[in-house]
Amino acid sequence: IMHNGVYGSFGIDGDAEDAHTLCEGYLEGYVNGPAAYFSGGMVTYAGNDYWTERSFLDRVVENYNGSVYIIQGMQDWNVDPHMSFPTHQIVEEAGIEIKTLAGQWAHDYPDRKSGHSGLPSGEGAEAYPYTLRWDWADEMLYWFDWYLRGEGRAPTLGVEMQDNQGGWRFETTYPAPDTEYREISAADMNPSGASMITTTESITLTYGPFESDVFIAGMPSFHIAVTPHSSNGAHGYLEMTDGDGLRLGHAVMDFRFHEGGRDGQEALLGFQTVLGKMEFMAMDIHLEAGQSIVITMSQTGRDYVPSPAAVGGYTINWAESTLTLPLVNRTCADLFQAPMLEYGGDGQRVC
Structure with missing residues (x-):
């Protein structure tokens, strides 16, 4: 609207x-x-x-005979990361040549210093100034020279991804092929308080600490067994932080769309349980050994406004709910230094 x-x-x-x-x-x-x-x-x-x-993605997959280059701000609240992931894989699997440049910036160009420098903590500040990709216009020139003029060399296809602490690495696709999908029962995450969600109630769950350094890299999912208490629907918002309160990512769902996708149902039946297949916006998070994650569930958060048809209260069966984390192990050897930025000095990244 x-x-x-x-x-x-x-x-x-x-x-x-x-x-x-x-x-x-x-x-x-x-x-x-x-x-x-x-x-x-x-x-x-x-x-x-x-x-x-x-909705043109299906038509792109069926008919498009060109290439695709996606530039995505992982902290963009206008064009959310779910616009690019899993779109990258969908396009790739259709045989279309694709590359994605994804950094921890908001609704900005990759070299927009004035925008990057003002990002708040948990939304890109920790990655700055390594969010700045002064080379992105050169990269686009190489891309267009090859695909439009047939000059130069074929681009390397895949994903240049930046984690929330500023490290850049290349993945052949995203999520990476060697991703471990770790399933965790929500009942083992020590849910706090009651199992009821209303406009005023929230519940926190904790997982960790991790035994070694790890990356949460992809779209974590949380399948939550929800029982609405009326036909007035249900709505959920999840925010993930680390143990110190640093924001890591979020998920949101109108449970009329509990199966996922674009086709919901007009009303939920009161006291009939549905499994809400919530998926977090794509995130790339570096956690050190000893750190934990905390997930807070509430009816809504930030600027998400539930439809009046989805504001009813509901209970949750945590024993039937499962969190799945996409995890990869990466070290300094897997990262690259972005051009025209300083590394290795006091207060600077090494890799």
């Missing part, structure tokens, strides 16, 4: 030419945005294809 207002209104200034500049989709957006928000679906009633025709 916000983007519809910001971009759809360009060129509309109250004169006689507005009838020529007004986009039909602009008006449709003000109907279909709220309709999806309330209904929990793609609003495909009576042949309406407003949302399906704007």
